[in-house]
Amino acid sequence: xxxxxxxxxxxxxxxxxxxxxxxxxxxxxxxxxxxxxxxxxxxxxxxxxxxxxxxxxxxxxxxxxxxxxxxxxxxxxxxxxxxxxxxxxxxxxxxxxxxxxxxxxxxxxxxxxxxxxxxxxxxxxxxxxxxxxxxxxxxxxxxxxxxxxxxxxxxxxxxxxxxxxxxxxxxxxxxxxxxxxxxxxxxxxxxxxxxxxxx
Amino acid sequence: xxxxxxxxxxxxxxxxxxxxxxxxxxxxxxxxxxxxxxxxxxxxxxxxxxxxxxxxxxxxxxxxxxxxxxxxxxxxxxxxxxxxxxxxxxxxxxxxxxxxxxxxxxxxxxxxxxxxxxxxxxxxxxxxxxxxxxxxxxxxxxxxxxxxxxxxxxxxxxxxxxxxxxxxxxxxxxxxxxxxxxxxxxxxxxxxxxxxxxx
DNA sequence: AGCGGTTTCATAACAGCGTCACGGCTGGTA
DNA sequence: TACCAGCCGTGACGCTGTTATGAAACCGCT
Numbered sequence: 001x002x003x004x005x006x007x008x009x010x011x012x013x014x015x016x017x018x019x020x021x022x023x024x025x026x027x028x029x030x031x032x033x034x035x036x037x038x039x040x041x042x043x044x045x046x047x048x049x050x051x052x053x054x055x056x057x058x059x060x061x062x063x064x065x066x067x068x069x070x071x072x073x074x075x076x077x078x079x080x081x082x083x084x085x086x087x088x089x090x091x092x093x094x095x096x097x098x099x100x101x102x103x104x105x106x107x108x109x110x111x112x113x114x115x116x117x118x119x120x121x122x123x124x125x126x127x128x129x130x131x132x133x134x135x136x137x138x139x140x141x142x143x144x145x146x147x148x149x150x151x152x153x154x155x156x157x158x159x160x161x162x163x164x165x166x167x168x169x170x171x172x173x174x175x176x177x178x179x180x181x182x183x184x185x186x187x188x189x190x191x192x193x194x195x196x197x198x199x
Numbered sequence: 200x201x202x203x204x205x206x207x208x209x210x211x212x213x214x215x216x217x218x219x220x221x222x223x224x225x226x227x228x229x230x231x232x233x234x235x236x237x238x239x240x241x242x243x244x245x246x247x248x249x250x251x252x253x254x255x256x257x258x259x260x261x262x263x264x265x266x267x268x269x270x271x272x273x274x275x276x277x278x279x280x281x282x283x284x285x286x287x288x289x290x291x292x293x294x295x296x297x298x299x300x301x302x303x304x305x306x307x308x309x310x311x312x313x314x315x316x317x318x319x320x321x322x323x324x325x326x327x328x329x330x331x332x333x334x335x336x337x338x339x340x341x342x343x344x345x346x347x348x349x350x351x352x353x354x355x356x357x358x359x360x361x362x363x364x365x366x367x368x369x370x371x372x373x374x375x376x377x378x379x380x381x382x383x384x385x386x387x388x389x390x391x392x393x394x395x396x397x398x
Numbered sequence: 399a400g401c402g403g404t405t406t407c408a409t410a411a412c413a414g415c416g417t418c419a420c421g422g423c424t425g426g427t428a
Numbered sequence: 429t430a431c432c433a434g435c436c437g438t439g440a441c442g443c444t445g446t447t448a449t450g451a452a453a454c455c456g457c458t
Binding site: 028029105108109110111113122125126150151152154155157158159160161162163165166169170171172173176180181184185187188189190191192193196 | 227228304307308309310312321324325349350351353354356357358359360361362364365368369370371372375379380383384386387388389390391392395
């Protein structure tokens with residue numbers, strides 16, 4: 001009979017914790033299997049037993065990262081105004097990215113060369129954005145937003161991700177008040193999807 | 200007297216051409232100095248003489264990439280309607296990125312680990328976006344756009360870059376008509392910056 | 399209790415990477 | 429013509445992810 005898989009859960013946790021620390025504190029370049037194994041008092045082979053290799057390990061960090069992002073987005077309280085909620089979601093998204101830029105780079109920046117998320121992992125990324133879809137659906141139902149086919153969610157995700165990416169990569173003009181510009185850009189984009197009312 | 204620098208311009212051109220080919224055809228992972236040197240019938244040391252190292256070589260590709268992007272954007276003819284021009288610029292931007300995704304990854308994706316563009320290189324990126332600034336300025340002067348402090352350009356660049364990034368990384372939902380959704384999202388965002396007129 | 403099959407993980411090696419010290423060759427300068 | 433700064437080929441160093449090998453630990457079974 002094949003012995004059931006009895007991986008060392010403590011070792012697994014240690015590796016994942018330390019990998020997250022290395023990534024967050026020193027960036028993707030510092031996340032090498034040898035250093036990770038040394039820091040976790042094991043050898044590089046353990047990573048292959050537990051995760052199948054470096055990409056498998058990074059996949060866990062990737063999924064965890066979207067889990068955290070989803071938690072932060074779900075924590076945004078509804079104000080009753082879908083347009084306002086949308087902007088607040090965007091602000092929370094940016095805060096999450098700025099809180100751990102290297103982790104954000106793993107999610108969207110292709111920071112680790114050998115790693116490409118599979119479809120199942122990408123599914124986690126979409127699940128994290130459920131609050132965005134919820135707010136838009138509410139707004140459409142209330143007649144505030146004009147979206148008909150889900151394109152609005154794509155557009156909102158696009159501008160949020162794009163601005164955060166540009167900021168993290170240092171491509172925004174120096175001296176710009178990023179927080180203010182970010183919020184204004186989000187409000188403008190939201191306005192473009194908002195049904196004109198007699199305000 | 201020190202002899203003036205008499206770099207082998209032919210060798211320099213061969214290296215840059217082949218580096219661009221390797222990057223475009225097989226991605227950032229295929230761009231190794233050893234392979235590049237072999238393909239160009241030289242040795243890796245030549246890259247250090249001519250470019251100072253791999254980051255220096257990639258810097259040339261980076262600048263060239265923005266030069267091409269700028270050329271494509273400048274080729275977009277003005278229609279007289281700034282809002283329409285803005286969308287067309289966005290479409291040209293996407294076409295440029297899709298034409299060479301790996302090159303786009305060098306520009307914005309951090310595809311090559313050791314490479315971070317210096318300020319002068321980043322300046323080239325902003326220069327390539329001059330047509331965007333021009334269209335917005337025209338729109339503001341004509342009273343079509345409501346931007347006052349340049350935030351609109353940041354927002355437009357953000358949504359364009361964000362959507363293109365998500366598309367290239369495979370994060371958009373499968374089955375989506377990307378071209379149509381992209382253009383609709385751009386029109387909505389533009390509408391959010393457009394002064395309401397009695398249409 | 400003790401055995402056998404199976405998995406985990408340490409050791410050590412391999413190929414590939416960017417980088418650089420060394421040194422021969424080249425070609426403009428004096 | 430003699431010189432010598434600069435280019436670039438050779439070879440090495442330390443790093444990376446990966447893997448073949450083998451010992452030890454563990455499970456279910458008799």
